[in-house]
Amino acid sequence: MPEIEKTTYQDTLAYAKQADAADPLARFRDMFNIPKDAQGNNLIYLCGNSLGLQPKKAKEYVAQELSNWADIAVEGHFKAAIPWTTYHEVMREPMAAIVGAKPEEVVLMNTLSTNLHLMMVSFYRPTAKRYKILIESDAFPSDSYAVKSQIKEKGYDPQEGLILWQPREGEHLNRFEDLEALMAEHGEEIALVMVGNSNYYTGQKYPIKEITQLGHRYGCKVGFDLAHGVGNIDADLHYNGPDFAVWCTYKYLNSGPGAIGGCFVHERHANDKDIPRFTGWWGHKMESRFNMRVDFDPIPGAEGWQLSNPPILSMAPIRASLEIFAEAGFKNIRAKSKKITGYLEYLINQLNDERISILTPENPEERGCQLSIQVKNADRSMHDGFMQAGIICDWREPDVIRVAPAPLYNSYEDVYEMTQRLKQLLANI
Template identity: 50%
Template sequence: MTYQASLSYAVSQDQQDSLNIFREQFHFPQHNGKDAIYLCGNSLGLQPKALKAAIQQELDDWQTHAVEGYWRAENPWLYYQQFCRNPMAPLIGAQEQEVSIMNTLTTNLHLLMLSFYRPAGQRYKIIMEAGAFPSDQYAVETQVKLYGYDPADAIIEVAPRPGEHLIRLEDILQTISEQSDSLALLLFGGINYYTGQLFDIKALTDATHKAGAFAGFDLAHAVGNVPLQLHDWKVDFAVWCSYKYLNGGPGAVGGAFIHAQHAAKLDYPRAGGWWGNDESTRFLMEKGFVPKASAEGWQLSTAQVFNMVGLKTSLQLFGATTITALSAKSLHLTGYLEYLLQQLKGIPFEILTPKNCAERGAQLSLFFGNQGKAIHQQLTKAGIIADFREPGVIRLAPAPIYNTYQDVFHVYEIISNIQTF
């Protein structure tokens, strides 16, 4: 792919970009009276401009209808989770009945591990990535302890080889094969939060099933970022948050995928709750949990309307395009950022993220060594909002739904003028 390190090239790319119309649908933080360059959608997405009116609508319906808002609101609250579920399904390659919008990421992870981590006999081990996000580590650690296992024995972490930053697929597959008699569950991130490495979900799922175990994924950094085909890949379950690339707002509702082969089984083991009960008998208020024959059978409590409205609003924008189109722009936009960074002189750094664009999403992780924090501070002063992680990594994530080629070029200009120490 041919790029040019010039503003005129960036402007021309933005003029040709059919997705550039979405930029005006978001609020940007301000810096010296101008829009900041926001490359932190991998931590928290921007606020859709339509959100204020959407929240006001729910406030008005609460004021006008009170409890009858569950039936008479503009968006009846009784079905609110479905207003998010239906547009979410195409983003992850799922059937609608395989998707549930509920709770938060780690809550959902615990709930689904109760269903899919069922150690018995010699099958009690969990394989996960070394350096997984802490909440995943904590969830797995505490789950194995619930069953009386020692985490040091029950949890197998696959790490990069010495001197490398990325985990090789062949090393994961070899570990699965070696543990085929003892493996109960594989739990990986779709994309590693630190390095930005996109794992081969289909290959990992196939190998795990061959070993006789379940395959689950934390898709916090993958949903809304890269194309997924969870149903066709036969993933057993997945969980995610909605406040990153999905722009649902701080602490917004999470989501869960449960493959149809499991979700339709009414006797599948789970923790039950009122909102997961069959709607035809829910209001009879009787004993005897009869779950919905879908992923929504794992829901516990009443839909959190005000914690879902941000996601609902953002998904209306995603519904006006496709994840395929967003991904195509993302590959080109992130590739342009990588190209520009390679033109920098005098600032030593290393890109930790895979060079192969098929093994990454929108994020590039830059390791600046002991100068990382100081460089991040200079970027912040210049109006670039990015993410810093110890010990010297700056994560830049140009989200294709609102970032531009000019954003990326200006980041290159600013970094090229940074004074190192």
């Protein structure tokens, strides 16, 4: 069937149904559990930017490991169908494909903020002259807390050691030329550039390659938080070349609340045994790991930053989700993302309501699937109205609704129905 192009968008239910019929990824929706209301009707779930839906196979895979634990106990480390000792290795290649890395550059371990701290132990190495960290001004709070605590732990004042890349007065989005100006002014003082690749509030996607090249030009290490980017945008980490990246897996990667995180370390650091790091025995080479009386000998690549044996029950759901990603193909996922978010943008603009504005960049290359919709004079009651209307989305103070049509389980009809209900809500305020 022909592709759905932006120029053919129509504000009709018939068009939305036609688009779903032409969607090559439509069949993947049935692989997820869709939340229902009290009457058993599907809710419209547009909140994958906060928590992705549960893959149906997740329960099966968790149950499988619970059975292994019950039936063979400690022997599961070596005798389970997927031995627990190497369980994380099964997910290395599909995870690498999503973030655009080599398999040895990625590892699933810990949680996002823990991984960020571990990476800063290695890549934030301040000196008297170069001790500052640059982040975006509206970074997610956990990133801000982490970098401030690292600066303080190294003996510096976070008020002086933190440089903020921020929008111009009256604007919501960050401009790359302003980052260039900051680097020109402070580049020799900056030890680490650490940016959240896709901003949680506006949905703006920052250019990984250009930021990395800019930071490296001034001798800085460069890292990214992909919490809102992984599974959502083309990160191409190996090609774009940052020193490290970290992410969670419970948003677009659908691995469950508070699930395990992920980490990328570029291959140029793979064999550097002298790089400072916090160490644990699971980062030790497998060949001698269980010889408990040898000095630490790190696994080359990202796995060398592991601390502890992986939490198998937490890893089982992400295994289920990554299988779906691998079957669908990330290029196909990204292609649908651009189309379905473009359709959402079109429908919102069709409302022609001066109270509505979209904070997220219009250019599909500068965003993922999320649109941040600002509603003038609205308050949280607007979000409550969505919930009462059977739409699960996300509210951010003071007046922004974040809507994220996830291409693996959201439909064009979901998007159409959401905007129809938005129209009704606007009529009542």
